[in-house]
Amino acid sequence: ISKETRALVLDRNGFTCQMCGASAGETHPNDPAGRKVRLHISHIIDKSNGGADTPENLRALCSLCNEGSQNVSAMRPDLRQLLVLIRRANRADQIAALKWLKQKYPSEPGT
Known part of the structure; x- marks a missing residue:
């Protein structure tokens, strides 16, 4: 995924995790260690299921949500x-x- 696409997705998603709503840089409300939120770019439809690296198929997820999101598509x-x-x-x-x-x-x- 290109830097430009990453930047576009983060901006479109308001630098906010699309599963839990945590914002980049704030203390994560669900992290017992009290770490700051780090966002990752995640596929909505996993590449193993035919998903593409297009902005429409990408979303921002925090580290905690990204760990448990493989092949999961949570409806907002x-x-x-x-x-x-x-x-x-x-x-x-x-x-x-x-x-x-x-x-x-x-x-x-x-x-």
């Missing part, structure tokens, strides 16, 4: 599905999600 939840998950979560997890969103998007309009 739509807004309705996401809200259902948040509503089902306990209050502490809902507040933690809210804090994370406020930290990730501090200057979004309407917040």
Whole structure:
């Protein structure tokens, strides 16, 4: 995968893991060692299954998600599905999600 394609995919994905949402350089929320997020370029459809090295078939994944993603294609939840998950979560997890969103998007309009 060329440097240009890597840069395009990282920029398109907002320098954010497309599975867990962790951003490059932040402390990974799921890493017990507290390491910073490192992003990798991963195939959506694995090359062994006929996937290509095209931007449409590539996504940014953090190290932790990339380790467990071989030949796995996680579907991103739509807004309705996401809200259902948040509503089902306990209050502490809902507040933690809210804090994370406020930290990730501090200057979004309407917040």
